[in-house]
Amino acid sequence: MSSDKKKPSHFIPPLNFSPVISTDVSLYRSGYPMPINYPFIRDQLNLKTVIYIGDKKDTPAEYLDFLKDEKIKFYHIPMESCRDIGIKESMNDMLKLVLNFENYPILMHSNKGKHRVGVAVGIIRKFLQGWSTAGVYQEYGIFSGGLKDEADLEFITMFESQLEVNKSKVPGFAQINFEKKV
Structure with missing residues (x-):
């Protein structure tokens, strides 16, 4: 290889990475990003927002520094499991972020990109996109490796939610009946 040619870049997405929405906005899901994933996130996703849904209380400084350097807003939605007392409020907090197009592109991740983010994506699919319960369950099963948590x-x-949203900021993919609150 001659010295004037660039080496090919290798981008490694986070564990269980996948687009959720890629229409007028981009919403992605994954497991917890590691330093090896930072070039992919920086050069391929052009993120404005990261939403971490999980139980880690101490976000690694290296990760926070990367997000700060890239000017990516970071939100932690605490969730140990869907059995948590405050889970409904946590999912409402997640929906508020997802229902504001100013936050896009968004990466939503949990520790492994399976159960916690699977619940969040399931809620988005069912309530914002009108997916059938069977479709939601099928996608959940794919990302959880077939280990469905009943x-x-x-x-x-x-x-269910009584969330109030600013209609003028709702992204186009969200099929919300505004006669009822979300």
Whole structure:
């Protein structure tokens, strides 16, 4: 290889990375990003917001520094499991962020990109996109490696919210009936 040619870049996405929405806005899901994933995040996603849904209380300084350097807003939505007492409020906090197009592109991640982010994506699919429960369950099963947590699926099925949103900031993919609150 001659010295004037650039070496090919290798981008490694985070564990369980996948687009959730890629229409008028971009929403992605994954496991917890590691330093090896930072070039992919920086050069491929052009993120404005990261939403971490999980139980880690101490975010690594290296990760926070990367997000700060890239001018990416970081939100931690605490969640140990869908059995948590405050889970409904946590999912409402997540929906407030997702229902504001000014936050896009967004990466939403949990520790491994399976159960916690699976619950959040299931709620988005069901309530904002009108997916059937069967479709939500199928996608959850794919990302959880077939290990379906019945409590997670029941939570998605039973989830309701009286969230108030600014209609002028709702992204186009969200099929919300504004006669009712989300």
